[in-house]
Amino acid sequence: MIHPMSKRITVLLMLIVLIAGFLAGALWRDYRCFLSMPIQTDAERLLFDVPRGTSLRTLARRLHEQGLIQRPTYFIALAYLQGDQGRLKAGEYALTPDMTPPRILERLTSGRVVEYSLTLVEGWTFRQALAALDAHEVFGGSQLSALSDAEIMAELGRPDEHPEGLFFPDTYHFPRQTRALDILKRSLARMDAILAEEWAARAPNLPITTPYEALILASIIEKETGLASERARIAGVFTRRLQRGMRLQTDPTVIYGMGERYDGNIRRADLREATPYNTYVINGLPPTPIALVGREAIHAALNPEDGEELYFVAKGDGSHVFSRTLDEHNQAVRRYILNRDG
DSSP states (O other), X not given: OOOHHHHHHHHHHXXXXXXXXXXXXXXXXXXXXXXXXXXXXXXXXXXXXEOTTOOHHHHHHHHHHTTSOSOHHHHHHHHHHHTOTTOOOOEEEEEOTTOOHHHHHHHHTTOOOOOEEEEOOTTOOHHHHHHHHHHSSSSTTOXXXXXXXHHHHHHTTOTTOOOTXXXXXXXEXXXXXXXXXXXXXHHHHHHHHHHHHHHHTOOSSOSOOSHHHHHHHHHHHHHHOSSGGGHHHHHHHHHHHHHTTXXXXXXXXXXXXXXXXXXXXXXXXXXXOOOTTOTTTSSSOOSSOOSOOOHHHHHHHHSOOOOOOOEEEEOSSSOEEEESSHHHHHHHHIIXXXXXXX
């Protein structure tokens, strides 16, 4: 005979098992629903930042607070079930409305962070490059323009160097955590590498003796070139003038020497002013580059085109007229400069 107490215990245990099974089933169905629930938002893209050192629990709570997931506990369970609990990677991630919790977790453990870009343009001055960095949405608080050239170069580990021309103009891609100085470091290292490569492949018998002199000459070529097809030809003119001891007599160096005084016009007094950069007055090259220099200008400076031209004048459409003699050059000046001004 079964004791009445045993019957009650058996019934109670069966009831507990049934309730537990029902709850487990309901919990499992709720979990499965959680896994298939996409982000509820009208935005096409959401940016979500994972700071370095963020714990899984903190991450789940923040996702819930921002309305990106419904059950933070389920999200933690998902991470453990997939073995992703220790694989979170810091950075800024783009999330889209179609993403379910498993896809969110996959994105936040992938390291595929949002990348931004900044283009440093050939022919810009160093100060223009700093202004572009300061104006970028990622570097808005960098205030590099407020620092002196010496302070910036000291931060970059190159104290006592003049910054003009030392940075390679290109489009740089980077995550939000990047500092403005990091971009300058990359640009500086890139220029070092490219200048070394071009110097090693230079033509013989050039009138320049160091890579830095090549960079100075390349910066002048960069500023004078309107058409890429003329770059090596312009380099040839400057090379022959240096070889013959002729002054370069190039306006971009005058403008650089004038600094903020330049208002768009060069006057006779400006051409006579004795500045270190006025190549109508000084012999040889100015003391530093005058702009950011692309690889093509460096290559042209080190591989100038052969010829006999010693002069060129802008036609006003980006191209130039090249002349062998001063008489030819003066005729071109009268045609393309004096008549145009008149």
